[in-house]
Amino acid sequence: MEILVCIKRVPDTSENEINVNRDGTDIERDDLVYSVNEWDNYAVEEAIQIRDRVGGSVTVVTVGDEEAEEVVRREMAMGADKGILLLDQVFNGSDGRGIASIIAAEVEPQKRAHSPLLAAENASESKNSKLPYGRRFPAACAGELQKGKYDLILTGAQADDGAGQVGGMLAAMLDRPYASLVTSLEVIDDKKIKVGREIEGGNVEMLEIDLPCVLSIQTGINEPRYVGIRGIRKTASVEIPVYGAEDLGLSPESVGESGSRVKRLDYFMPDSGEGAEILEGSTDEIVGKLVELLKARGGIK
Amino acid sequence: MARQVFAYIVHKKGVADETAFEMVAAAKRIDPDASITAIVAGTGDNLNAVCNEIASSYHEVWKIDNKALSYPNAEAIRTLLVRILPEQGIVIIPHDTFGMDLAPGLSIKLNAAYLPDAVDIDGVDENQLKAVRQEYSGQVSTHIVCDISGGAVITTRPGSFKADETKGNGGQIFDKTAQAMEGGFPETGRRFIEVIEAEVGAVDITKSEILVSVGRGVEDKDNLEIVFDLAKAMGGDVACSRPIVDAKWLEKSRQVGTSGKTVRPKVYMALGISGSFQHQGGIKGAPFIVAINKNPKAPIFKVADVGVVADMLDFVPKLTDKINGSR
Numbered sequence: 371m372e373i374l375v376c377i378k379r380v381p382d383t384s385e386n387e388i389n390v391n392r393d394g395t396d397i398e399r400d401d402l403v404y405s406v407n408e409w410d411n412y413a414v415e416e417a418i419q420i421r422d423r424v425g426g427s428v429t430v431v432t433v434g435d436e437e438a439e440e441v442v443r444r445e446m447a448m449g450a451d452k453g454i455l456l457l458d459q460v461f462n463g464s465d466g467r468g469i470a471s472i473i474a475a476e477v478e479p480q481k482r483a484h485s486p487l488l489a490a491e492n493a494s495e496s497k498n499s500k501l502p503y504g505r506r507f508p509a510a511c512a513g514e515l516q517k518g519k520y521d522l523i524l525t526g527a528q529a530d531d532g533a534g535q536v537g538g539m540l541a542a543m544l545d546r547p548y549a550s551l552v553t554s555l556e557v558i559d560d561k562k563i564k565v566g567r568e569i570e571g572g573n574v575e576m577l578e579i580d581l582p583c584v585l586s587i588q589t590g591i592n593e594p595r596y597v598g599i600r601g602i603r604k605t606a607s608v609e610i611p612v613y614g615a616e617d618l619g620l621s622p623e624s625v626g627e628s629g630s631r632v633k634r635l636d637y638f639m640p641d642s643g644e645g646a647e648i649l650e651g652s653t654d655e656i657v658g659k660l661v662e663l664l665k666a667r668g669g670i671k
Numbered sequence: 672m673a674r675q676v677f678a679y680i681v682h683k684k685g686v687a688d689e690t691a692f693e694m695v696a697a698a699k700r701i702d703p704d705a706s707i708t709a710i711v712a713g714t715g716d717n718l719n720a721v722c723n724e725i726a727s728s729y730h731e732v733w734k735i736d737n738k739a740l741s742y743p744n745a746e747a748i749r750t751l752l753v754r755i756l757p758e759q760g761i762v763i764i765p766h767d768t769f770g771m772d773l774a775p776g777l778s779i780k781l782n783a784a785y786l787p788d789a790v791d792i793d794g795v796d797e798n799q800l801k802a803v804r805q806e807y808s809g810q811v812s813t814h815i816v817c818d819i820s821g822g823a824v825i826t827t828r829p830g831s832f833k834a835d836e837t838k839g840n841g842g843q844i845f846d847k848t849a850q851a852m853e854g855g856f857p858e859t860g861r862r863f864i865e866v867i868e869a870e871v872g873a874v875d876i877t878k879s880e881i882l883v884s885v886g887r888g889v890e891d892k893d894n895l896e897i898v899f900d901l902a903k904a905m906g907g908d909v910a911c912s913r914p915i916v917d918a919k920w921l922e923k924s925r926q927v928g929t930s931g932k933t934v935r936p937k938v939y940m941a942l943g944i945s946g947s948f949q950h951q952g953g954i955k956g957a958p959f960i961v962a963i964n965k966n967p968k969a970p971i972f973k974v975a976d977v978g979v980v981a982d983m984l985d986f987v988p989k990l991t992d993k994i995n996g997s998r
Contacts, residue, residue, distance in 0.1 A: 381807070383807050383810070383945075387810070387966055387968050388806075388807040388811050388968070389968075390811055397806075397807070465785075466775070466785060466787070467778070467779070470779075527771075530806065531807060533787035533788040533804070534771050534775075534787070535775040537775070538771070538772070538775025538776045539775045539776065539778065539779050539785070541776055543779055546860070547746060547859060547860035547861040548745075548746065548772070549772065549861060550768070550771045550772045551771065551772075564864070567772075568768060568930050569768045569769075569866070570929055570930070571869060571930075571932070571933070572869030572923060572924070572926065572930060572931050572932060573868050573869050574869075576863075576864040576865050576866070576867060577861055577863060577864060578861070578864055579861045579862075580860035580861070583861075586771075589913065589917045590913070590916060590917035593918075631784035632784055632786055632815060632817045632818075633817075634813045634815055635813070635814040635816055636813065636814050637806075637811050638813070638814070639811060640805065640809065640970075640973070645972055645973050645975075645978075646962055646972045646973070646974075646975035646976060646978030647976065647977050648967075648972070648977075648978045648979070649978065653985075653986065653989060656979055656981075656986075657989050657990050657993045658993065660961065660977065660979065660990060661990070661994055663959075664905070664938065664961070664994075667937065667938055667959040668880070668937050669881055669905060669938035669959065669961075670904075670905050670906065670994055671881065671905065671906025
């Protein structure tokens with residue numbers, strides 16, 4: 371089975387406190403640690419496990435800047451066979467539809483021009499890009515595209531700076547079946563798969579889906595393997611093809627800021643409302659106060 | 672002319688989801704004079720019950736009745752909606768597990784803008800809809816402008832808009848089945864098999880009065896011991912947030928949230944839980960919430976009654992000792 375996994379480089383919110391910058395144009399990015407979006411990591415692990423069971427190959431793709439290459443290499447170190455970076459200045463400012471259309475053009479290319487390779491030496495070190503992640507991809511006319519090359523396309527169910535939209539849009543552009551929030555996946559044969567998708571209340575909706583299809587993967591579907599520094603180093607010399615708008619047959623106006631119908635105006639700190647009464651003092655004093663409060667509220671039986 | 676706004680109604684067992692009334696409020700935020708139309712897909716008595724329940728809240732109710740809609744298939748419903756919606760229509764859909772399945776693809780098929788997961792709407796100026804979204808687990812908010820001149824699909828976060836209970840619209844129910852089924856029931860590459868109900872675990876946290884709930888801040892499975900110790904000292908049960916279940920450190924039946932259990936305790940201790948909206952969505956009945964988290968910006972502090980900014984791994988054992996020593 372040929373599997374494509376769409377991944378994204380994002381600030382790691384479990385490691386970072388996110389603040390708005392001084393003029394409200396972006397979040398404060400100077401001290402952020404970036405990594406692959408957590409949901410995407412589950413999607414890549416799932417793809418690798420499927421390939422190991424039924425054969426085929428796993429390709430990871432991202433729309434991003436040069437910095438995004440590091441997450442492609444990381445996921446290749448996990449076991450993905452190929453990586454692709456979709457990078458072009460005209461992609462900057464794309465909304466969800468724009469990003470989906472860029473990936474759609476990679477899946478079902480109208481034309482593919484000569485593609486430059488990004489030198490592996492450029493790959494590593496840089497961080498703290500000023501380019502806001504998630505503002506990077508736009509839209510094409512997927513309906514007219516020729517038959518694509520992947521049997522299964524996976525995305526993460528969401529990202530911390532997104533809203534779980536690219537997978538569903540991509541599926542609609544490619545006219546392939548789609549299911550979101552997938553927590554179990556079983557390959558029946560080369561024509562269909564059986565998936566469970568998470569619905570309200572901890573229940574699971576079981577579906578049979580025809581291939582080729584697009585799925586968004588929810589966390590918890592598997593246990594993503596650990597990737598060590600040594601593993602990542604091994605992928606440092608692998609060449610990762612880079613495609614831009616022209617390679618993908620995308621007109622520059624259809625993507626990026628000009629193709630976007632949804633734009634961010636500003637960032638601001640949410641209204642904190644009443645908020646919690648924060649207990650102050652030494653740890654002993656706080657513990658003492660808290661025990662009294664809990665007793666008063668019936669919190670200690 | 673008043674703008675026409677559509678809302679897709681999620682329902683179950685003949686009862687409309689709470690979001691049916693929240694979307695009325697959201698539609699009025701788009702345009703106070705909007706003509707608001709509910710679209711309800713389903714079949715038989717359950718469908719009619721839902722239409723009657725919401726009719727007074729909407730100007731019009733459009734129903735689509737077909738046996739194949741007894742369980743909603745987002746792919747089929749997408750095609751039905753494309754058949755009945757006007758061009759440049761504005762559609763609101765709840766940002767729940769069904770909406771996440773339906774809305775992104777619907778926006779492509781309608782060639783409409785997609786505004787996902789709105790928590791507030793400021794109104795429309797010259798076809799520019801201004802709304803508020805949250806990013807990074809609710810740590811920051813953004814104002815979004817969305818060009819709705821070509822129509823829009825908007826999903827609204829459940830619980831973010833106060834349900835509109837005015838019921839002053841006296842809506843008429845229209846049967847749109849014939850128009851929706853022109854060309855037959857949509858063929859999709861996706862077939863419903865069954866729903867597997869969540870298992871009830873050894874501890875039924877939906878019945879607990881005191882819950883000691885633990886999140887990512889516990890850092891390691893071995894550290895769960897201090898959480899169970901605190902629960903024992905308080906006479907409560909241990910619950911958790913999603914990452915703990917994803918890591919397989921605790922069973923799914925202990926997970927609080929929209930994708931887990933909905934709980935109604937008297938006291939809720941949130942230890943090392945950042946408090947995503949999905950987690951908050953599982954806490955009902957206005958319990959006394961205590962949040963202990965080392966990140967002072969954690970969204971959980973906004974909904975908690977009392978907060979302690981501390982590493983739970985240091986703080987919790989001291990709290991347990993104090994409770995045990997004060998008996």
